[in-house]
Amino acid sequence: MVYVLGVNLPDRNLVKFALTQFYGIGHVTAARICARFQMHRTCRVRDLTPLQVTALASFLSSPKDSLSPPRYPTATPDFVPSTKTHQELAMEFRADRLRRETENKQPEFILRRLRDKRIRPDLLKDLKIEAELKQEVRENIAHQKMIGSYVGRRHAMGLPVRGQNTQNNAKTARKLNRVERYA
Structure with missing residues (x-):
């Protein structure tokens, strides 16, 4: 294990x-x-x-x-594979990179990625587990009780909150009516 x-x-x-x-x-x-x-x-x-x-x-x-995972550039829909040799492509890439560094500009694929609305933020950054999540749930329930909402009252009485059936619906209804009369 x-x-x-x-x-x-x-x-x-x-x-x-x-x-x-x-x-x-x-x-x-x-x-x-x-x-x-x-x-x-x-x-x-x-x-x-x-x-x-x-x-x-x-x-x-x-x-x-934690660091976000690396995002690799993808080809555009109008991309056509080149028939050049590897050495020719490497020379072209180095020349393009040198030209970009002298102009101090970002590559096109990064600019395209920044404009692209399909790229979503990292969804795992806001992940809460175990004690942190349980604490947040407790705070939410305490808030519901404090403002006196229907859900908060049901939590306080130990009754089902989301419409579940209780073992004795009539007894639950009487209990809830008593509480609502005095509220």
């Missing part, structure tokens, strides 16, 4: 399913984390290298401080 941030990850599980052992990580987030660390979908916890386990633990401990 791999022990990461107080959570045991079973050796036989796939990494994307083992990550769901953390409070606050679901299947979609686990898949994003696996993609970020380039773990294929059939990778098991026992197959992780110590470097990958360390990188995963450091990311999960503070996602805001």
Whole structure:
């Protein structure tokens, strides 16, 4: 078993399913984390290298401080592959880079990426797990109770909040009516 941030990850599980052992990580987030660390979908916890386990633990401990994954430029729709040799392309690239450095401009693909609205911000930067997420949930419930909302009152009485059935609906309704009469 791999022990990461107080959570045991079973050796036989796939990494994307083992990550769901953390409070606050679901299947979609686990898949994003696996993609970020380039773990294929059939990778098991026992197959992780110590470097990958360390990188995963450091990311999960503070996602805001971690570096974003590198973004590689993609070809434009009008791209046509060149028939030049590798040496000719290398010479052309060096000359273009030298010209750009003298002009002190950014490459076209970076400017295109900045203009492109399809590039989304890193969704894993705002990831909250375990104690931090539980604290936020507690604060939200306390806020609901403090403002006296319907949901807050149901939390305070220990009743279902999202429309679930209780074991005795009549008793619950009487209890809630009593509270509303005095409120």
